[in-house]
Amino acid sequence: MNELLKRLKAYPTVTWELAGASLFANVLALASPLFVIQVLNRYVAHGVDATLWTLTAGVIIAIAFEAAFRHLRLKIAHALALPFDRANADLVFGTLISARAEVLAQVPAGQRREAANAPDAVAQAYGASNMTAYLDAPFAVLFLVALALLSLPLAFVALLFVLGLVAYGIINQRAQLAPANEMQIAAARRQALLDSALSESDTVRAFTTAGQLRARWTKAIDGMESISRRITVAQSGSQTTTQAIQALMSTAI
Numbered sequence: 505m506n507e508l509l510k511r512l513k514a515y516p517t518v519t520w521e522l523a524g525a526s527l528f529a530n531v532l533a534l535a536s537p538l539f540v541i542q543v544l545n546r547y548v549a550h551g552v553d554a555t556l557w558t559l560t561a562g563v564i565i566a567i568a569f570e571a572a573f574r575h576l577r578l579k580i581a582h583a584l585a586l587p588f589d590r591a592n593a594d595l596v597f598g599t600l601i602s603a604r605a606e607v608l609a610q611v612p613a614g615q616r617r618e619a620a621n622a623p624d625a626v627a628q629a630y631g632a633s634n635m636t637a638y639l640d641a642p643f644a645v646l647f648l649v650a651l652a653l654l655s656l657p658l659a660f661v662a663l664l665f666v667l668g669l670v671a672y673g674i675i676n677q678r679a680q681l682a683p684a685n686e687m688q689i690a691a692a693r694r695q696a697l698l699d700s701a702l703s704e705s706d707t708v709r710a711f712t713t714a715g716q717l718r719a720r721w722t723k724a725i726d727g728m729e730s731i732s733r734r735i736t737v738a739q740s741g742s743q744t745t746t747q748a749i750q751a752l753m754s755t756a757i
Contacts, residue, residue, distance in 0.1 A: 535566030
């Protein structure tokens with residue numbers, strides 16, 4: 505989160521443009537549910553075709569503008585993230601090529617490789633798509649306010665479920681930290697074995713350690729498959745639970 509705030513503070517004008525585009529996009533997103541409400545209240549009740557055509561034209565225009573604002577916002581977010589991603593990549597590469605050789609030799613090859621790949625991980629975490637998702641989160645309040653204007657009890661019901669989803673998301677994220685760390689460690693071990701097989705092939709043949717490396721490779725692969733299975737099951741369960749809570753919220757409303 506600190507990294508996201510640093511990027512937003514660096515370019516205040518661009519940040520305000522992102523906030524404005526997010527506001528317009530989320531306000532226009534209210535057009536579809538309002539369209540359904542108006543059709544049920546007006547067209548179904550009175551059956552005037554002119555009303556239906558007018559509402560349909562209006563919601564189509566709103567959807568088109570919403571898509572345009574979201575596309576524009578994504579391009580702005582990408583332009584905002586690009587300088588930071590390039591600076592991180594240049595910094596890491598410059599450090600690797602300018603640091604003293606004896607200092608780098610003390611760092612394991614796997615850690616050097618992880619350091620070289622770190623800018624890509626940061627760029628993926630704070631890329632344009634994730635940045636726009638972060639900006640959309642506060643506008644959930646906008647939908648609650650719109651629902652409160654229609655019915656205060658319904659807004660209270662929705663608020664309870666939203667808070668429940670947030671709490672569940674935090675708990676689930678913390679529960680998946682351990683498997684994610686285990687996967688990183690297992691991947692580093694596998695990469696170390698691969699490096700040994702590629703860069704120390706003569707040593708492996710001279711000391712006939714191919715059998716030991718193969719056994720360790722099989723163990724590493726089995727460990728990664730086990731961890732991956734746990735992560736997949738946990739993510740699937742989280743997605744299923746979230747969908748169930750959303751369905752319960754609709755039923756409760």
